[in-house]
Amino acid sequence: MTDIYRAIADPIRRKILHMVARAECTQSDIVAAFSISQPAIKKHLAILQEEQLLLERKQGKYCYYRLNTPVYQHEFSQLQRELGLVLEKKLAGLKHFLEEEQ
Template sequence: MTVPLNDVFKAIADPTRREILRLLRHEEMSAGDVAARFDMTKPTMSHHFAVLKAAGLITSRREGQTIWYALNTTVLEDVLAWTLDLAQGAKGDSR
């Protein structure tokens, strides 16, 4: 995994960021559309987007003045694979 797991876990530890991921699971959304769902300042929303991007959980693209965000399922799949591997290892270690 190219993104440290600590960054991913830090990102998903926050309920606002989990809600942002939930919103993006079906479609790409503009920053404004996502922000409209929350009662937060633009700098606070920008911080949440930055943490999610740093963890590799979302991607962004600029179209004119609009920034579009999308879920990056690759990182989520890596985390799920790591979790399943950990769980299977724990089952195999029982004595």
């Protein structure tokens, strides 16, 4: 079940997400954009796919990747909510502290 935290843990995977959001890319487009080997890129793509953030379309010898936008959008807003709550809790604590101080 989509662990976006795992997906985004690596900076190369984050850059891949940017690439495939901007436009559909072939695997070799992606390989060309980095200075690591094709199998290494493949593994990153596999992780992004395991986490459902990537869709692929196979055409001839090419494999096109694009963002799975609905999933990304959903997972991103969940993440924002989860991490945003941390700050809200902090604020609530400060508020409480100030109100006790009257």
